[in-house]
Amino acid sequence: MAITGLTAALKGQKERLLPCVHCGFCLPACPTYVRLGDENDSPRGRLYLMKAVVEGRMSPKSEAFQTHIDRCLGCRACEPVCPSGVEYGLLLESAREVASKAGASATFSRLLMGLVTRRPWSHLFMAVARILRWTTLPKLIARIIPRLQILHPVRFGLAMLAATSETDLKNSTPK
DSSP states (O other), rough: OHHHHHHHHEEEEHHEEETTTOOOOTTTTOHHHHHHGGGGGGGGHHHHHHHHHTSSSOTSSSSSHHHHHHHHHHHHTTTOOOTOOOOOHHHHHHHHHHHHHHTTTTTHHHHHHHHSTTTTTHHHHHHHHHHHHSSSHHHHHHHHHHOOOHHHHHHHHHHHHHHHOHHHHHHOOOO
């Protein structure tokens, strides 16, 4: 499917993008923004990225669009605090569809996720992930892995594992 065909999925949602008044009420409600502190990892930032794709200012294949749309947990904690009533969940679903179809690593991601989520491999991967969380190894591996688009799912997974490591959680807990 051509990029123009992909963005049509988001263009159909353009009216839902417009009500956002960029007030920022969604920021403290968003777990990824609270944790990472990057505006693009907030609902407001992701709406801006979606709008950029719709208007042709950004490609859905861009690493920025792919990364920040993928990082959203989809918890929709932003929706009840939005005074404009932006239907973020519906917009996110369209954006994820566009991102997955445009992504260069979509096939690799599906294969990797299929392997990780099927038994007996899922139990093995979860055990390894639990062990890795107790070490600083995910941070080291995330820095060592080259920035190849095909390795994005692995790099992102390790980065999230590193961000939630036991030492980071202990240091960020209020005393």
